Amino acid sequence: MSTNQTAAAFDGLRPLTELQALESESIHIFREVASTFASPVMLFSGGKDSVVMLHLAAKAFWPSPVPFELLHVDTGHNFDEVLAFRDEAVAFYGARLKVASVQDYIDDGRLRERPDGTRNPLQTVPLLDAITEGKHDAVFGGGRRDEERARAKERVYSLRDEFGQWDPRNQRPELWSLYNGRHLPGEHVRVFPLSNWTELDVWDYIEAEKIALPSIYYAHQREVVERDGMWVAITRVTPVRDGERTELRSVRYRTVGDMSCTAAVLSEATTVADVITEVGTSRLTERGATRADDRLSEAAMEDRKKEGYF
Amino acid sequence: MPGTVTRPAPRTATPGRTLLRLATAGSVDDGKSTLVGRLLFDTNSVLSDTLDHVEMVSKRRGLARADLALLTDGLRAEREQGITIDVAYRYFATPARKFILADCPGHVQYTRNTVTGSSTADVIVLLVDARNGVVEQTRRHLAVASLLRVPHVVLVVNKIDLVDYSEEVFTRIATEFSVLARSFGLVDSRCIPVSATEGDNVATHSARTAWYEGPTVLGFLETVDDTRRAVGSEFRFPVQLVIRPQQAPSAPWAAQLPAVDGDYRGYAGKVESGRVSVGEEVVVLPRGSHATVAGIDTPDGPLQVAVAGQSVVLRLTQDLDVSRGDILAATDAPPAPVREVNATVCWLAERTLAVGARVLVQHGTSITKAIVKSIDATLDLDTLPGALPEWVDADALGLNDIGRVRLALASPLPIDPYREHRTTGSFIIVDEADGWTLGAGMAGVSALAPPPHQHTPGKEAS
Numbered sequence: 001m002s003t004n005q006t007a008a009a010f011d012g013l014r015p016l017t018e019l020q021a022l023e024s025e026s027i028h029i030f031r032e033v034a035s036t037f038a039s040p041v042m043l044f045s046g047g048k049d050s051v052v053m054l055h056l057a058a059k060a061f062w063p064s065p066v067p068f069e070l071l072h073v074d075t076g077h078n079f080d081e082v083l084a085f086r087d088e089a090v091a092f093y094g095a096r097l098k099v100a101s102v103q104d105y106i107d108d109g110r111l112r113e114r115p116d117g118t119r120n121p122l123q124t125v126p127l128l129d130a131i132t133e134g135k136h137d138a139v140f141g142g143g144r145r146d147e148e149r150a151r152a153k154e155r156v157y158s159l160r161d162e163f164g165q166w167d168p169r170n171q172r173p174e175l176w177s178l179y180n181g182r183h184l185p186g187e188h189v190r191v192f193p194l195s196n197w198t199e200l201d202v203w204d205y206i207e208a209e210k211i212a213l214p215s216i217y218y219a220h221q222r223e224v225v226e227r228d229g230m231w232v233a234i235t236r237v238t239p240v241r242d243g244e245r246t247e248l249r250s251v252r253y254r255t256v257g258d259m260s261c262t263a264a265v266l267s268e269a270t271t272v273a274d275v276i277t278e279v280g281t282s283r284l285t286e287r288g289a290t291r292a293d294d295r296l297s298e299a300a301m302e303d304r305k306k307e308g309y310f
Numbered sequence: 311m312p313g314t315v316t317r318p319a320p321r322t323a324t325p326g327r328t329l330l331r332l333a334t335a336g337s338v339d340d341g342k343s344t345l346v347g348r349l350l351f352d353t354n355s356v357l358s359d360t361l362d363h364v365e366m367v368s369k370r371r372g373l374a375r376a377d378l379a380l381l382t383d384g385l386r387a388e389r390e391q392g393i394t395i396d397v398a399y400r401y402f403a404t405p406a407r408k409f410i411l412a413d414c415p416g417h418v419q420y421t422r423n424t425v426t427g428s429s430t431a432d433v434i435v436l437l438v439d440a441r442n443g444v445v446e447q448t449r450r451h452l453a454v455a456s457l458l459r460v461p462h463v464v465l466v467v468n469k470i471d472l473v474d475y476s477e478e479v480f481t482r483i484a485t486e487f488s489v490l491a492r493s494f495g496l497v498d499s500r501c502i503p504v505s506a507t508e509g510d511n512v513a514t515h516s517a518r519t520a521w522y523e524g525p526t527v528l529g530f531l532e533t534v535d536d537t538r539r540a541v542g543s544e545f546r547f548p549v550q551l552v553i554r555p556q557q558a559p560s561a562p563w564a565a566q567l568p569a570v571d572g573d574y575r576g577y578a579g580k581v582e583s584g585r586v587s588v589g590e591e592v593v594v595l596p597r598g599s600h601a602t603v604a605g606i607d608t609p610d611g612p613l614q615v616a617v618a619g620q621s622v623v624l625r626l627t628q629d630l631d632v633s634r635g636d637i638l639a640a641t642d643a644p645p646a647p648v649r650e651v652n653a654t655v656c657w658l659a660e661r662t663l664a665v666g667a668r669v670l671v672q673h674g675t676s677i678t679k680a681i682v683k684s685i686d687a688t689l690d691l692d693t694l695p696g697a698l699p700e701w702v703d704a705d706a707l708g709l710n711d712i713g714r715v716r717l718a719l720a721s722p723l724p725i726d727p728y729r730e731h732r733t734t735g736s737f738i739i740v741d742e743a744d745g746w747t748l749g750a751g752m753a754g755v756s757a758l759a760p761p762p763h764q765h766t767p768g769k770e771a772s
Contacts, residue, residue: 198408
């Protein structure tokens with residue numbers, strides 16, 4: 001990883017490029033939150049959006065270190081490659097990471113495994129507990145408005161009540177670049193510095209800034225099975241089912257989440273440039289292609305957000 | 311999809327691609343959702359799984375073909391009730407530009423949403439139904455565009471197919487609109503005949519409007535001049551935080567970056583307008599002390615010049631007391647810190663604003679207490695067509711009202727006139743008790759006609 005010269009190459013005569021403008025806006029948001037909230041925390045999973053967020057946070061406060069902790073809500077169903085990368089990235093940027101473990105909650109009976117085996121919806125409880133314990137009044141998330149219909153309505157600063165709930169009908173208007181983070185005790189604000197980024201912007205930025213990602217974002221051979229129109233990897237939490245035939249295919253992941261609900265796409269893209277070409281011509285959305293949890297109902301994401309999920 | 315022109319539209323960027331922000335506004339049933347859906351569709355920004363979903367729902371509703379308006383209905387209640395509740399942000403791109411579109415609902419709390427969407431917009435896309443022409447809502451939207459100083463306005467004369475692609479109808483509407491836009495002080499306005507449903511003149515020129523020689527909607531958006539943003543007006547830099555590392559950063563990432571010395575002290579912020587160079591003298595407001603820029607730092611290396619839109623760290627040659635809330639400004643025409651400000655306020659909340667109310671004013675990176683000294687007038691948007699909206703006497707502001715307000719400030723704020731500085735001339739009014747955003751304020755004399763009883767015209771903020 002090394003930085004590029006996007007800013008330094010600027011001659012002051014032309015408007016900022018798309019990536020310069022997006023980077024600058026995100027840095028502005030990070031600085032606003034760090035200066036006006038008592039105890040911000042940033043969600044960090046090691047996935048591409050959170051790695052880009054960490055890179056932006058590091059740039060926002062340079063030459064000081066990132067002034068807040070990172071938090072990973074580990075479902076216990078994460079890819080080993082991603083967990084290993086997560087810790088490497090934290091060390092690389094000199095950040096501090098806390099981990100809240102869904103497995104701990106299941107082990108001591110505070111949460112129960114769902115019949116469908118997916119653990120994504122179970123993250124909400126440990127997340128809200130960690131927010132309460134850390135007295136966090138601002139929580140950075142990597143959500144982008146291009147991801148999903150309900151997210152198109154999300155503000156950069158999104159006020160949550162003490163139950164972590166989002167009320168889309170009752171959001172503060174957000175004017176100019178004046179972000180209003182005032183909240184009552186017990187409430188917190190979810191902040192989305194990547195709101196205006198698209199999946200392609202994220203990849204263009206990864207290319208421009210030479211940002212490293214977990215290996216599973218690039219094409220590799222994996223034992224998979226075609227299930228409900230998605231390519232599901234055979235793992236300890238997604239074993240092969242009766243009557244299914246596994247295949248060794250060249251795949252990669254467009255999103256990285258819980259193994260129980262994240263599927264791969266067939267791909268030969270081994271470099272960032274290959275991925276950019278592939279994403280630029282893909283006819284499927286990022287979540288539509290690979291996220292089983294969004295298919296639970298027509299308003300799956302909206303419902304989970306209202307409950308306090310990101 | 312019938313009527314569709316397939317565009318070989320790669321969504322990937324060309325080097326140096328720029329970003330344009332736009333907002334839409336229109337009355338109910340002008341076809342705004344369809345136009346937005348069409349822009350997304352024709353720029354290849356709608357992927358097939360989303361489209362499959364739209365086709366499925368359209369079929370279920372008994373429609374003959376996919377209803378592109380469904381692409382933009384995000385929330386369950388919107389889909390169920392067929393209404394749009396709040397501003398939504400959409401993204402589309404062509405090789406030339408990336409677009410951020412604030413999709414503002416036309417009928418629920420229209421002013422509030424249009425104000426919100428327009429505050430950051432470079433272009434406002436207004437819609438009318440070709441069968442109805444310019445209506446009262448158009449005047450309201452134009453008034454907002456004018457007040458918010460949106461640099462470019464484009465009128466989409468939609469449903470041109472329903473008036474048989476009539477040049478005469480279009481010319482009549484376009485003429486009325488440009489007279490109106492000029493009277494509202496909007497210099498850059500343009501009209502385009504469109505059928506969003508059929509795709510005429512959205513992304514490709516339509517043979518059915520051969521008489522029209524101007525650009526398509528997308529063509530206009532791709533080429534509208536945005537250099538103004540970089541050049542802008544005088545330099546303004548609200549300080550967000552002071553960067554003073556306690557120790558040299560030791561992480562591997564930082565080791566690749568420019569080294570800084572032990573007593574580094576820099577001011578982090580975003581250049582809101584103008585530009586600044588190393589060696590230039592600046593004034594620190596509200597105190598008024600002068601300093602010279604010693605360096606412009608970024609993790610990508612030092613800069614000689616920073617311009618509007620860039621987040622940087624500035625170092626000064628003099629050791630001054632500068633902190634969050636201060637503004638670094640050009641020594642040429644800096645804003646005078648004021649204890650009282652006259653402003654045009656768009657009221658965004660259900661609760662009423664009355665004289666004597668105690669509120670918070672958030673301006674740049676500072677927040678101060680304020681008391682409403684007077685409410686002088688509200689803008690009556692129902693004035694006869696062709697005439698400027700009138701300011702009428704008022705003593706309170708309700709939801710969606712636009713009024714002239716005088717505020718006393720607990721501490722001096724260097725507020726610019728909004729007409730010259732969209733960022734440092736704007737502020738929000740916040741409820742002291744529950745933190746809610748109540749109003750959008752624009753300092754100085756309004757773009758529209760001044761109110762009847764103005765105390766000291768624009769002086770406080772200029």
